[in-house]
Amino acid sequence: MPASSASSITLNGDSFPIDGDTPLTELLERLKMRRGRVAVEINREIVPKVNYDATIVRAGDSVEIINFVGGG
Numbered sequence: 001m002p003a004s005s006a007s008s009i010t011l012n013g014d015s016f017p018i019d020g021d022t023p024l025t026e027l028l029e030r031l032k033m034r035r036g037r038v039a040v041e042i043n044r045e046i047v048p049k050v051n052y053d054a055t056i057v058r059a060g061d062s063v064e065i066i067n068f069v070g071g072g
Contacts, residue, residue, distance in 0.1 A: 007059035016063075024055040031065070039066045 008015050018027070024047065028035050040047045040055075041064040047055050057063060 009057055009059065010062045012064055018057060018059065020059070022057045024052050024057055027057050027063075028052070028065075033065065033067055037068045039068070040064070 006017050007020055008017050010016070024040065024042075025035065028038065028040075035049065035052055040052070042055065042057065043062050
């Protein structure tokens with residue numbers, strides 16, 4: 001794929017390719033993360049879980065995702 005047609009975000013400090021505007025829920029599915037077990041921050045603003053469906057990730061965004069893991 002030519003570089004001119006690719007978009008990217010910064011995901012947890014690293015460049016990550018996306019296909020244009022991407023729903024946050026689609027990004028989480030692509031990363032195989034369950035929405036109930038993560039906290040998401042986009043451009044230094046925490047995204048409430050109730051807004052995940054309506055949130056769009058755009059090229060150039062800085063996204064931090066913390067995945068909670070259970071254990072004992």
